[in-house]
Amino acid sequence: MATYFNIDNIITAREINAAIINISGRQRMLSQKAALFALKLVCTKDSYQQETLRQEMLAAIDLMERSHNGLIHGNPEMNLPGKPSKTVWKIYFEAPYNLSQKIWNYITQIRALAQVKSTELDLENPHLKYILQVSETELLEALDTVVSQYQKESEALQLHIEIKQAQLYQQSCTATATAHAHAKQLEETVHNLQRTQSQLIQAEKFSSIGQMVAGVAHEINNPFNFIYGNLQCTKDYIEDLFGLIDAYQEHYPNSLPAIKAKIDDIELDFLQEDLPKIIDSMQMGASRIREIILSLRNFSRSDRSCKQLVDLHQGIDSTLLILRNRLKACADHPEVAILKDYGNLPKIECYPGQLNQVFMNILSNGIDALEEIPNHSGYITIRTSLSSSCSSVIIQIADNGPGMNSEIQEKLFEPFFTTKPHGKGTGLGLAISHKIVVDTHRGRIWCESSPGKGTEFWIEIPLQPSAIMQEAGSKN
Ligand SMILES: Nc1ncnc2c1ncn2[C@@H]1O[C@H](COP(=O)(O)OP(=O)(O)OP(=O)(O)O)[C@@H](O)[C@H]1O
Ligand SMILES: [Mg+2]
CATH class of the missing domain: 3.30.565.10 (Histidine kinase-like ATPase, C-terminal domain)
Known part of the structure; x- marks a missing residue:
C-alpha cells in the first residue's frame, strides 16, 4: 500500500476510479440510447432520418463495445486499467448475470437491426423485440449490478486512500514531533554541558583561591608563632629589666654624670611607661593576626x-x-x-x-x-x-x-x-x-x-x- 504514499499515485488512483465509474455508467446509458434509436428507426418512414438513426445507433453500439473491452481488458486512452475485481468478473462471466455475454448479444442484435432494409422494418421485427425487451430487463439489471459494484469498490478504494492519507499525515506529525523532541533534547544537552562547564570553571577558581589562601595562611602561621609565642616572654623580660633599673636607682641615687645624661637622653621615665603599652598593643595586633590566620584557614577548608x-x-x-x-x-x-x-x-x-x-x-x-x-x-x-x-x-x-x-x-x-x-x-x-x-x-x-x-x-x-x-x- 506504499504506492498511496506518493501523491502522484493517489491522483492516478482517483482518476482511474472516476474513469471506471464514468464508463460503466455510460454503458448503461448507451444501451438505453441504442434501444431508443432502434425504436425511432422502426417508427420513422423518412429514409434520410432512418440513415441518420442507423449511424447514431451503430456509433452508440461501437462505443459500447469499446467501453466493454476497455473495462475488461484495459484501455490507456480511456484511462481504464482492466483487470476487474473477482466480484465484477463474476458479474460479467458467471451466472446469474453473465453480463459480458448479454452485452455481446445486445451488440449483435443492434448491428443486425441496422442491416435490415427500410421496407422490412416494423414493430414485429425480432431484433427490435429482443432489443426492447432485454434493454429494460435483464441487460439493464446486470448493468445496474455492475455499476453499483464498481461504485462500492470505488468507495472502498477511496476510503482506503483516505485512511492511508490519514496514516501518512499521522506519520508525518509523529516524525515532526520526534524531530522537535530530538532538537529539544540536543538543546538541553548543550545547556547542561554549558552549566557543567561553568560549574567546573567556578569550582576550579574557588578551589585554587582556597588552596592559595590555605598556603599563605600556613606559611605565615609558622613565623608568626615565633612572634606571638615570644611576646609574653619579651614583656616579662622587659619588666624584669625595668625592675633591675629601679633597684639600681634606689641603691645608687647619685649616679655618675654620664649615666644621668643617658637617662635624660632616653627619657627613661617615659620609656618605662610607654614600652609596656607598646608591648600590649603588639600583643593585641598579634591576636588579631592570629584570628585572621584562623579565619583564612576556616575559609579555605577543603x-x-x-x-x-x-x-x-x-x-x-x-x-x-x-x-x-x-x-x-x-x-x-x-x-x-x-x-x-x-x-x-x-x-x-x-x-x-x-x-x-x-x-x-x-x-x-x-x-x-x-x-x-x-x-x-x-x-x-x-x-x-x-x-x-x-x-x-x-x-x-x-x-x-x-x-x-x-x-x-x-x-x-x-x-x-x-x-x-x-x-x-x-x-x-x-x-x-x-x-x-x-x-x-x-x-x-x-x-x-x-x-x-x-x-x-x-x-x-x-x-x-x-x-x-x-x-x-x-x-x-
Ligand atoms: N545585589 C545585587 N544588586 C543588583 N544586581 C545584582 C545583585 N546581585 C546580582 N545582581 C545581578 O545579577 C547578575 C548575575 O549575578 P552573578 O553573580 O551570577 O554574576 P556576575 O556577578 O555578573 O558575575 P560573576 O559573579 O560570575 O563574577 C549580575 O550581573 C547583576 O546584574
Ligand atoms: Mg557575582
Whole structure:
C-alpha cells in the first residue's frame, strides 16, 4: 500500500476510479440510447432520418463495445486499467448475470437491426423485440449490478486512500514531533554541558583561591608563632629589666654624670611607661593576626567531599575578612558598612567551604552593586535566624544598592547571565550558588529586589540536609 504514499499515485488512483465509474455508467446509458434509436428507426418512414438513426445507433453500439473491452481488458486512452475485481468478473462471466455475454448479444442484435432494409422494418421485427425487451430487463439489471459494484469498490478504494492519507499525515506529525523532541533534547544537552562547564570553571577558581589562601595562611602561621609565642616572654623580660633599673636607682641615687645624661637622653621615665603599652598593643595586633590566620584557614577548608558540623557565623565572618579590602573606603568609593544581626543558631551539617563560596558570591555582588552608586552611603545587612518550624536556618543578605528590575530577576540564576562589563563578571556566581544551596544542601535560595530599593537574598538551609537528601532519595 506504499504506492498511496506518493501523491502522484493517489491522483492516478482517483482518476482511474472516476474513469471506471464514468464508463460503466455510460454503458448503461448507451444501451438505453441504442434501444431508443432502434425504436425511432422502426417508427420513422423518412429514409434520410432512418440513415441518420442507423449511424447514431451503430456509433452508440461501437462505443459500447469499446467501453466493454476497455473495462475488461484495459484501455490507456480511456484511462481504464482492466483487470476487474473477482466480484465484477463474476458479474460479467458467471451466472446469474453473465453480463459480458448479454452485452455481446445486445451488440449483435443492434448491428443486425441496422442491416435490415427500410421496407422490412416494423414493430414485429425480432431484433427490435429482443432489443426492447432485454434493454429494460435483464441487460439493464446486470448493468445496474455492475455499476453499483464498481461504485462500492470505488468507495472502498477511496476510503482506503483516505485512511492511508490519514496514516501518512499521522506519520508525518509523529516524525515532526520526534524531530522537535530530538532538537529539544540536543538543546538541553548543550545547556547542561554549558552549566557543567561553568560549574567546573567556578569550582576550579574557588578551589585554587582556597588552596592559595590555605598556603599563605600556613606559611605565615609558622613565623608568626615565633612572634606571638615570644611576646609574653619579651614583656616579662622587659619588666624584669625595668625592675633591675629601679633597684639600681634606689641603691645608687647619685649616679655618675654620664649615666644621668643617658637617662635624660632616653627619657627613661617615659620609656618605662610607654614600652609596656607598646608591648600590649603588639600583643593585641598579634591576636588579631592570629584570628585572621584562623579565619583564612576556616575559609579555605577543603571540604568538597565531606560534610561537617559547623557554625555558619564563623563562615560568614571569615568570608567578610577575605572581603575586608573591598569593604574599606578607598579613593574610588566610600566604606561599605556591615550590619550584623546574628540569631542564635545551632551548628549545622553542611559543606562549609561551599557555603562560604555562596556568601562570597552574594556579598561580592552586593559590594559591586553599591559601587555602581557614586559616593554611596552603602551598607550590607546580614541577618541569620532559625525558621519558625526550627527545621532550617535562614540567612538574609541585603544591600541598599540600585536593586534589579523583574527582567533581570528572572534570569538571575542562569549561568553566564551578567549585566557587568566584559571582563568584570562571568555571570556564574549566582548559578553556582543556586546549585550549592539547592542541589547540594537541599535548601532554597531566592531574591527580593526592586529598582532603587536595594536587594535582599534569602538562603534557607535545612538543619539536617543529609536526612532530607535520604528522604528525597527513597521517594525516587
Ligand atoms: N545585589 C545585587 N544588586 C543588583 N544586581 C545584582 C545583585 N546581585 C546580582 N545582581 C545581578 O545579577 C547578575 C548575575 O549575578 P552573578 O553573580 O551570577 O554574576 P556576575 O556577578 O555578573 O558575575 P560573576 O559573579 O560570575 O563574577 C549580575 O550581573 C547583576 O546584574
Ligand atoms: Mg557575582
